[in-house]
Amino acid sequence: MPYPTSMVAPMRKELTRLGAEELKTPDAVDAAFADPDGTMLLVINSVCGCAAGSARPAVAHAVQSDAPQPDHLVTVFAGQDLEATDHVREAYLPGIPPSSPFMALFRDGQPTYIVERKHIEGREAAAIAGDLTEAFEAYCTDDAPPADAPTRPNVTPSGPPSTFQSFG
Numbered sequence: 001m002p003y004p005t006s007m008v009a010p011m012r013k014e015l016t017r018l019g020a021e022e023l024k025t026p027d028a029v030d031a032a033f034a035d036p037d038g039t040m041l042l043v044i045n046s047v048c049g050c051a052a053g054s055a056r057p058a059v060a061h062a063v064q065s066d067a068p069q070p071d072h073l074v075t076v077f078a079g080q081d082l083e084a085t086d087h088v089r090e091a092y093l094p095g096i097p098p099s100s101p102f103m104a105l106f107r108d109g110q111p112t113y114i115v116e117r118k119h120i121e122g123r124e125a126a127a128i129a130g131d132l133t134e135a136f137e138a139y140c141t142d143d144a145p146p147a148d149a150p151t152r153p154n155v156t157p158s159g160p161p162s163t164f165q166s167f168g
Contacts, residue, residue, distance in 0.1 A: 046100035112151065
């Protein structure tokens with residue numbers, strides 16, 4: 001059962017006020033991914049405390065920074081946009097375990113940089129924003145990404161290692 005709309009509305013607004021396009025249905029997800037040229041930051045929003053304390057504020061800092069920016073900013077809401085969230089995970093993030101909050105930077109339709117919940121929990125928003133801006137600088141330009149471009153934050157979270165492998 002989805003979270004009540006009144007409960008998540010303020011959490012949605014934290015991203016939409018930044019210009020994020022909400023993808024509430026599988027069709028909306030497919031439409032956002034229909035033209036794979038350029039870059040896109042996907043944020044899987046959440047009611048989780050780390051989403052409020054670190055993830056959403058980190059996205060705000062990163063997209064308001066002087067770093068190069070993704071061409072598109074999109075979001076789905078885990079726990080409310082159930083079908084859209086499942087679809088984006090299955091169709092565009094295959095093999096990456098579900099987590100929320102979660103961020104993925106896509107370049108030309110391929111995920112190039114992943115921030116899983118374990119990279120968010122217990123970290124300050126400024127540190128996560130720094131990770132995102134570093135990824136923006138590597139991937140959100142017309143130049144080829146450097147050979148040593150990051151594919152995820154360089155942190156040592158507790159728990160199992162990330163399962164993400166760059167597709168690029």
